[in-house]
Amino acid sequence: MKKIEAIIKPFKLDEVKEALQEVGVQGITVTEAKAFGRQKGHTELYRGAEYVVDFLPKVKIEIVVPTERLEAAVEAGPPPLAEEARARAGEDAEIFASRLHVYWIGALDGREDYLSRALLRPYCATLTGLDLAPQRPRPRSGCPACGGAASVAARRPDTDSARRFLCCALCGGEWPVNRIRCPACGEEDPYKLPTFQSDLHPTARIEGCETCRGYVKSLDLSTDGRLVPEVDDLASLGLDLWAIEQGFKRIEPGLAGI
Numbered sequence: 293m294k295k296i297e298a299i300i301k302p303f304k305l306d307e308v309k310e311a312l313q314e315v316g317v318q319g320i321t322v323t324e325a326k327a328f329g330r331q332k333g334h335t336e337l338y339r340g341a342e343y344v345v346d347f348l349p350k351v352k353i354e355i356v357v358p359t360e361r362l363e364a365a366v367e368a369g370p371p372p373l374a375e376e377a378r379a380r381a382g383e384d385a386e387i388f389a390s391r392l393h394v395y396w397i398g399a400l401d402g403r404e405d406y407l408s409r410a411l412l413r414p415y416c417a418t419l420t421g422l423d424l425a426p427q428r429p430r431p432r433s434g435c436p437a438c439g440g441a442a443s444v445a446a447r448r449p450d451t452d453s454a455r456r457f458l459c460c461a462l463c464g465g466e467w468p469v470n471r472i473r474c475p476a477c478g479e480e481d482p483y484k485l486p487t488f489q490s491d492l493h494p495t496a497r498i499e500g501c502e503t504c505r506g507y508v509k510s511l512d513l514s515t516d517g518r519l520v521p522e523v524d525d526l527a528s529l530g531l532d533l534w535a536i537e538q539g540f541k542r543i544e545p546g547l548a549g550i
């Protein structure tokens with residue numbers, strides 16, 4: 293049993309249960325979250341109607357995280373990842389759950405615990421898809437919906453130029469950002485933000501930062517709107533290997549775990 297807990301508002305419960313089941317998350321158990329106790333009264337808006345509540349009612353849901361992604365990593369992942377996935381699959385349930393929890397509270401990034409990120413993704417995507425803010429830290433540079441880190445960037449055509457988005461590695465959502473700004477450290481000096489391209493991968497480029505030595509891979513959707521940033525990122529892994537050789541570090545690994 294690979295379990296994780298979440299606290300949500302009760303009126304969302306049915307929707308959450310249904311959506312989680314659709315993505316294969318099973319074994320949902322629900323209890324009242326008494327630990328939250330009474331809080332200040334406030335006004336809630338639910339389906340267009342305003343109502344006042346004396347306290348914030350919450351329920352705790354406990355879910356069993358589906359482990360198919362571990363099996364997929366064992367079968368198809370690069371050897372070090374496959375080995376880690378194999379070890380994780382055989383792990384004691386409590387240790388397994390506490391690893392997920394450590395990732396969830398933001399104590400590790402995706403490079404340090406790629407498997408937890410992959411396992412939590414369907415759960416997190418379901419919550420953000422229902423407009424529920426997952427209870428986890430929100431670093432300034434992270435995804436506004438779930439606090440996850442950006443694994444890839446995309447430039448989409450706009451009226452006169454291209455808009456830049458960051459894609460969240462945890463919930464799969466995206467958010468618009470300033471075109472000239474390092475997503476990791478916030479550097480805005482264009483002379484410290486070099487970009488690198490290769491003729492081999494005309495739609496992808498490395499957006500580096502001389503200040504923190506981080507980089508994000510950016511895909512140009514203004515020339516090819518059919519690209520799916522997170523997936524097409526995999527086609528240009530050669531660029532990542534080159535960037536790593538130059539001493540840059542990808543801010544958050546993509547689907548390949550690099």
Ligand SMILES: [Zn+2]
Pocket residue numbers: 420435436437438439440460461462463464465
């Ligand atoms: Zn997110």
Ligand SMILES: [Zn+2]
Pocket residue numbers: 474475476477478479501502503504505506
């Ligand atoms: Zn930086």
